[in-house]
Amino acid sequence: MTRGDEPDRGQSQPGRETVEPPDWFVEQANVTDPAIYDRFEREWPDCWREAAELLDWEEPFETVLRGTDGPPFEWFPGGRLNAAYNCLDRHLPERKNQLALVWEGHLGESRTYTYLELYREVNAFAAALRDHGVSPDDVVTLYLPMVPELPVAMLACARLGVPHNVVFAGFSADALATRMERAESEYLITCDGYYRRGSAVAQKNKADNARIAVDHDVSVVVLDRLGRDVHLGEDYDDYHDLLAAHEGAEVEPVSRAADDPLFRIYTSGTTGQPKAVTHTTGGYLAHVAWTARSVLDIKPEDTYWCSADIGWITGHSYIVYGPLALGTTTVLYNGTADHPKKDQLWELIEKYAVDVFYTAPTAVRAFMKWGEEYPAKHDLSSLRLLGTVGEPMDASAWKWYRKHIGSGECPIVDTWWQTETGAVLVSTLPGVDEMKPGAAGRPLPGIEASVVDRSGAAADPHSADELVVTRPWPGMPRALLDGTDWGSVPDSAEEWQYYPEDSVSVDDDGYITFLGRIDDAINVAGRRFSTKELESTVAGVTGVAEAAVVGADDETTGTAVYAFASPEDGYAESELRAAIEDAIVNAIGGIARPKEIVFTPDLPKTRSGKVMRRLLTAVANDEELGDTSALRNPEILGEIQSTTRRK
Numbered sequence: 001m002t003r004g005d006e007p008d009r010g011q012s013q014p015g016r017e018t019v020e021p022p023d024w025f026v027e028q029a030n031v032t033d034p035a036i037y038d039r040f041e042r043e044w045p046d047c048w049r050e051a052a053e054l055l056d057w058e059e060p061f062e063t064v065l066r067g068t069d070g071p072p073f074e075w076f077p078g079g080r081l082n083a084a085y086n087c088l089d090r091h092l093p094e095r096k097n098q099l100a101l102v103w104e105g106h107l108g109e110s111r112t113y114t115y116l117e118l119y120r121e122v123n124a125f126a127a128a129l130r131d132h133g134v135s136p137d138d139v140v141t142l143y144l145p146m147v148p149e150l151p152v153a154m155l156a157c158a159r160l161g162v163p164h165n166v167v168f169a170g171f172s173a174d175a176l177a178t179r180m181e182r183a184e185s186e187y188l189i190t191c192d193g194y195y196r197r198g199s200a201v202a203q204k205n206k207a208d209n210a211r212i213a214v215d216h217d218v219s220v221v222v223l224d225r226l227g228r229d230v231h232l233g234e235d236y237d238d239y240h241d242l243l244a245a246h247e248g249a250e251v252e253p254v255s256r257a258a259d260d261p262l263f264r265i266y267t268s269g270t271t272g273q274p275k276a277v278t279h280t281t282g283g284y285l286a287h288v289a290w291t292a293r294s295v296l297d298i299k300p301e302d303t304y305w306c307s308a309d310i311g312w313i314t315g316h317s318y319i320v321y322g323p324l325a326l327g328t329t330t331v332l333y334n335g336t337a338d339h340p341k342k343d344q345l346w347e348l349i350e351k352y353a354v355d356v357f358y359t360a361p362t363a364v365r366a367f368m369k370w371g372e373e374y375p376a377k378h379d380l381s382s383l384r385l386l387g388t389v390g391e392p393m394d395a396s397a398w399k400w401y402r403k404h405i406g407s408g409e410c411p412i413v414d415t416w417w418q419t420e421t422g423a424v425l426v427s428t429l430p431g432v433d434e435m436k437p438g439a440a441g442r443p444l445p446g447i448e449a450s451v452v453d454r455s456g457a458a459a460d461p462h463s464a465d466e467l468v469v470t471r472p473w474p475g476m477p478r479a480l481l482d483g484t485d486w487g488s489v490p491d492s493a494e495e496w497q498y499y500p501e502d503s504v505s506v507d508d509d510g511y512i513t514f515l516g517r518i519d520d521a522i523n524v525a526g527r528r529f530s531t532k533e534l535e536s537t538v539a540g541v542t543g544v545a546e547a548a549v550v551g552a553d554d555e556t557t558g559t560a561v562y563a564f565a566s567p568e569d570g571y572a573e574s575e576l577r578a579a580i581e582d583a584i585v586n587a588i589g590g591i592a593r594p595k596e597i598v599f600t601p602d603l604p605k606t607r608s609g610k611v612m613r614r615l616l617t618a619v620a621n622d623e624e625l626g627d628t629s630a631l632r633n634p635e636i637l638g639e640i641q642s643t644t645r646r647k
Contacts, residue, residue, distance in 0.1 A: 017395075019402075019435040021411045025384065029431025031294045036432065040445035047446050048075075048474050051290035052282070055325065056090050057081045058255050061282070065472065070496045071483025073472045075258060075283035082253035083262055083285050084126075084159035087324035088119045089253065095300065099329040102303070102352055103148045106195040106335040111148060115327075118152070120248075126156040127249035128242035132219060134187055136161040136254065139264060141185040143176055143207055145169040145194040146334035149223050149239060150310050151320045153189050154263070161254030163261045163278070168311030169194065169201075170606075172629035173209035175274070179266050181214050182276060189239075191223040196632075197339045200226060258282025261478065265313055267419050277313075277419050278478040285321060287423040287475030292322030295413050295427050295444070296356055297385050305331035306358040306389075307345065307609075313419040314389055318358060322423075336632065337363060342370045346378040346405075357405070358387035360609035362546065364397045366602075369545025369566050372404045380405060385430055387413045390610055392514040394536045395438035397546075414440045416514055418500055422475030425449070426512055438536070439511040447473055451506045456497075464505050464515055464530055469498040503530060522551035524559055529592050531613070534584065538563050541579045543571030548603050548611045552595070552620035560595035562620040564640065566602060573599045596620070598644050604637055606630045619644050 026032055040047040045065040052061065061079030091098075096116035103111045113121070134140060140157050142164055144150040150166070157164040165183045167176050180188065190207040193200050204222060211218045223239040256262075262281040266274035292298045296318065304323050308314035310332075323330040331352060337345050349357060367375070386406050388398075393414045402412055412435060416426040426449070428434075428441035435441075443449045448471040451459040459465035472480070479485035480498060503515040515532040522529045531549050538547035547565045554560035563584075567576055577597050584592050604612045618625050619641050628634045 017437060019437070021430055021432075021434070022409055024409075025411055026431050030297050030299065031429050032431040034432050036429070036445050044446060044471070048286070048290075051286040051474060052076055052079070054289040054293065055081060055086050055282075055286055058085075061258060068472075071481065073476070073481045075280070075472075075474050075476075075481075076286070077258065079258040079282055080255045081258070081282060081285075082159065082161070082256055083281055083321065083325075084122060084155045085253040086285060087155060087158075087321065088115060088122060091115045091327045092119060095327050098300075098327075099303075100324060101148055101151065101330060101332060103332045104335065104348055105147075113148060118155075121152050121243065122155045122159060123250050124243045124246040124248075125152055125239075126159040126251040127246040128221075128237075129156055129162070129187070130160060130251060131246070132187070132237075134160060134162055136163075136260075138187060139163050139165050139183045139185040140187040140189065141165045141167060141176075141180050141183065143167045143169060143188060143190040143203070143210075144223065145191065145196075145201075145203070145225075146309060146332050147191070147194070147223070147225065148332065149189075149191075151324075151332070154310075154316075154320055155324075158262060158281075159251055159253050161256050161260070163263050165264045165266075166311055166316070167266070168309060168630065169203065170196075170311070170630055170632070172627065173206040173213065175627075175629065176206065176210040177213035179274060180210060180218070182266075182274070183264055184216070186216055186218055188218050188220045189223070190220065191225045191239075193226045194334070195226075197336060256281045259478075259481065263316065265316065265419060279316075279422050279475070280478060280481070283474035283476065283481075284422045285325060287473065288317040288322035289325040290474075291424040291444070292318060292326055294429060295415060295424050296322075296358060296387055297430055298323055298326050298328050298356060300327040302355040302384075303329045303331065303352050303382075304356045304358075305333075305349070305352075305354045307333065307337075307363065308358075308360070308389070313422070317423055318389075337366065338370070343374040343377055346375045346380060349380055349383065350378040353382035355382060356385045356387070357383055358389060360390040361388050361393040361397055362391065362603075362605060362609040362611055364388065364393070364401045365539065365546030365566075366609075367405070368397060368400050369568055371569060372400075375404050381407065383407070383410050385413065386410045387415060389415050389417075392516065392532050393438065393440075394539050396540055398437040411435060416440045416502075416512070420477055420480070420498075420500070421469075421473070422477065423473075425469065425473065426514075436507075436511050439507070439513045442510045442512065447471065449512075451504055451512075464503055464533075466518055467500055467502045467504045467512070467514075469500065470495070472496070503532075522549070522559055522561055524551075524561060524591055529561070534561065534563070534592065537583050538565055538580050541576065541583050543568050543576050544580070546603060546611075548613055548616055549594075550613050550617040550620055552617065554595065561592055562616070562644075563594040563597045564603060564616055565597060565599055567599055596644065598640060600636065600640050600643065602633055602636045604628075604631055604640070605633060616640070 059080040061076035066074040100115045100118045101113040192204045221237045264278045306318045411430040415424045417424045503518045515530045534549040545566045545568045551559040604615045
């Protein structure tokens with residue numbers, strides 16, 4: 001799938017629906033030249049100089065990439081910079097009074113920060129951390145909900161050259177302790193509590209338990225969010241007291257080498273042991289800035305909203321570092337999409353005249369289920385571009401999203417990337433490429449990828465096989481840079497490759513459709529079925545808003561298909577059950593007929609909107625559920641369990 005061999009824009013696979021970007025969008029887009037693909041191919045790796053030039057470097061890099069044939073890789077060697085300087089200081093001459101952050105709280109409260117105000121608070125907190133003895137050899141753990149103090153703390157750490165370790169606020173005390181222990185983190189920033197769906201969460205209690213569980217001393221700073229005068233004790237510091245004591249302080253940004261760590265983040269530990277991923281300062285920041293500009297089309301004058309949580313990589317890359325590096329206004333929302341009402345998001349888009357909205361396909365399917373009347377209440381005409389992230393996007397949800405949120409006009413970028421990649425690798429460029437509902441797009445300029453079978457050989461066209469990235473990219477983490485983690489490389493592979501462990505298919509235009517993880521397959525009587533294929537078939541039934549499919553143990557077939565479906569209002573379950581069975585039999589075959597179809601008002605989801613299929617598998621197998629601390633709606637599990645017939 002090398003860029004130089006791609007067809008001209010406008011060609012498409014016969015019989016597959018395509019959507020051209022509207023002329024009005026192309027006229028104003030940041031990237032509009034189709035030749036960018038050929039240019040990046042001819043000039044690789046020097047093409048990535050374009051990304052680095054979006055940043056300010058204290059010392060220029062010697063070359064773009066050292067070690068092109070294999071690890072160790074060095075992106076922008078010799079270059080020195082500071083991430084906080086690039087997100088704040090350099091914008092002050094032109095944008096000191098422009099909004100940097102817009103925050104909406106769970107109870108309807110709101111705050112805004114101009115670039116100058118954010119600069120001042122970051123400096124004050126950096127001074128407080130410095131006076132606590134925090135140095136670049138340390139790791140500071142941040143255990144906060146979606147409040148402005150979280151990006152403040154991240155940028156304060158970056159200003160000091162100190163790696164931060166953000167732990168999702170919904171994780172348990174044990175999960176926090178594990179991540180602090182592995183990071184050898186002796187500093188923790190947390191809060192007394194926060195509100196979730198109208199209920200107060202005692203965050204400091206979880207932090208206290210984690211502090212006791214680790215084997216080393218931990219210095220703790222607590223942010224007062226609930227206003228209940230929680231007793232801190234002698235071993236704790238109050239966030240606001242520290243700010244007041246350091247008001248007006250200015251901290252010189254610490255110069256960092258391009259390959260110095262910017263932050264550590266852990267992949268989700270809900271299905272196994274958490275895996276640490278460390279991203280660098282130069283390569284990562286250049287990659288997220290370039291993709292935020294080229295894929296999300298972000299401009300400094302925009303109001304941009306990514307609805308993810310900063311506890312995940314999406315929030316790091318496309319709430320904090322990417323948008324602020326470009327000098328735009330980024331929105332933070334500490335709440336849920338449906339509490340206390342189902343038009344929360346649309347109300348905020350109208351209130352702040354949001355230009356670009358980036359969310360999860362699971363969220364889009366929930367919007368579908370709630371009904372088009374909710375977005376119809378609000379003026380969404382400010383929207384210019386829509387995006388999705390986190391999991392595959394089916395064609396029906398794509399079309400609904402564009403019609404009811406994007407007024408049938410907004411381009412949609414269906415992006416693919418991972419915690420390990422740091423930034424987007426596969427997507428359309430909205431000012432260049434046509435869109436194909438249900439397909440993410442081609443590898444971005446400068447990215448080379450192939451589809452291979454499990455032996456590493458090139459896969460047949462249109463078959464469901466495995467994605468492999470065959471060139472390094474700027475946002476790659478330290479483990480891949482050093483060659484200590486190559487992914488699941490087959491023995492036959494002679495050159496460096498990265499296997500993301502995603503199952504995909506690719507069409508004649510090179511557009512990639514993501515089918516799920518390679519282990520997201522159900523083996524029924526010796527035949528393997530992609531869960532994405534099954535779920536797309538169920539979700540394609542009129543009246544089904546979203547669906548999840550898992551496998552459960554079965555004495556006869558080895559594994560049986562269990563389908564969980566959330567119906568739209570006004571549809572009878574008996575009619576939907578028959579329609580779902582018919583759809584699967586007609587599209588896939590009788591052997592894939594579900595053993596059970598469970599109707600539920602919602603699916604178990606993380607705070608970032610991903611369906612936790614592990615829990616549905618446990619329900620289908622009548623097993624213990626295990627850790628549910630990452631769920632935003634744990635109450636739904638009891639309802640699903642009560643309506644699922646046992647084997």
